Amino acid sequence: MDFSNTPGYRGGLEIGLNAWLIGFSSLFYGLRLYIRVFITKSPGLDDGIAGIAYLLLMALSVMDIRAVSLGSGTHEAYVPEDIKARFFQWLGIQTVIYYWAIGLVRFAILAFLPRLTQDRSIRLVSWSVAVLLLTHTIIAFTLKLTQCTPIADSFKPPLEGRHCAPVARYNDMMLGHGIGGIVLDAILLLLPIWVICRKMMWSKKTLQIVLVLSVGVFAMATSIVRVVLMASPEDFSDMTYAMPSLGIWTNLEGHVGLWCSCFPALQPLLRVVPYKLRQMTLGTSGGTRATVYTHDKLGSRQDGTRGVYKERIGSSAGMDNESQRAIVSLEMGKMDAEIVHAPHA
Structure with a gap:
């Protein structure tokens, strides 16, 4: 359904940005695969994990574009009830996919560490972070599916006779997941830099490598912006209209994280x-x-x-x-x- 003539319509922004995200992610991941398979001939586990994350992120962006025809970017007052029901169903599916997409992006970054060193202590730290990351993802995924009874109610609009935990409790869970994600992003940013600085003598080249790895700051910044938006109560009062803001930063978080995981692999260029x-x-x-x-x-x-x-x-x-x-x-x-x-x- 076309809502472009409604007051304050913002769906075009969501379509445009997701199209750019799809393009850049495809470019970076495509270059990564080309280098690892044809130039260095060293494909690894991190490439496979990043590939699954890439597919999930593509699904999220395509679903975001599709959600525009379901009222995303339009004030709820102008969205028919039947269309709104489909919007919230779509949103529930996207949320479930998001948890695994962002989790796998972080796993792909973590899986790069064995390429730098096989040091036992660093491997132990990596496995510890992996356990934290997996726990963080599974908890959020489980809470999402079990917030309502039956599970199908989790994919219905709010206040539609659902048997669910209070919306505020779910919002707090989302906020906690976001804050935990920022902490994990900080760890994943510092770990490879720590490895490089610990193993290598300080030089101009070492500084260049650290700067390449430091682009992970942008991924962490998108996570912070997303959490700040989620903490704003007004963002949930008109959910369909808020989606271009919440959805864009959610997708940016995942896509920028994927790019950061690809940049070290592009070094041979x-x-x-x-x-x-x-x-x-x-x-x-x-x-x-x-x-x-x-x-x-x-x-x-x-x-x-x-x-x-x-x-x-x-x-x-x-x-x-x-x-x-x-x-x-x-x-x-x-x-x-x-x-x-x-x-x-």
Whole structure:
């Protein structure tokens, strides 16, 4: 149903933003898969978890766009009762999906840590955080499903003869879930930074890596904004009209978290792209490896050719920096090995 002519209509904002979120998430996750599968040949558990989270986030955004035709972004006074009933049913389903989507996004970030180190103490910390995260998700999911008897009443509009716990109690649960999520986001932000700073000597490259990981601050910021909006009582007085605000920040929280989980995996691009540009600049037809080898061979003794070739390739691929290797050790290890040990053209 089209509500675009109603006073104060905000559904267009919800459609536009979710379309952008779908596009950016597809781009980042697509690049992540391409790098892990075809460039570094190191797909892992974190990629699989992120893939499930990606699908759930896509479902949430598509459902948000669909909800506009059910009254999302429109004042409740202008939404027919039958349409409003479908809106709240849709909202209940979205809430259930959200708990697992945001939980899996956080699991994907946590699952990246084994790529940095296999240190026993850090693994123990990671497993402890994983238990907290799983408990946090299951509790919220269970409370959502059991707030009403029968469970089907959880997906009906408020004040429609439902046999449910008071709305205020459910809102408090949602608020508690949001605050717990902020705490978990802070832990997931600091853990990889702590690992890098603990394992690596401080350098310019280490700082660059820390800055890449620090983009998780934006995910935590979206969680904070969402909790603040949820704590505002007026947001629940006109639920259909409030959805573009609540729904947008809810989706932003998940999508931005997914992007943050993808950024470390995209690090090899910082090495592959300059390598390819060098290849194009030299204008080779057989690849940079052959050209660099030939150039070194012309300027070196025959018995030192292979050593010079290996040193030049290593430098162009950025292999001489320990801190850079730390974050992409599994990402780039195979590719670097192929470059160093490739047969001469």
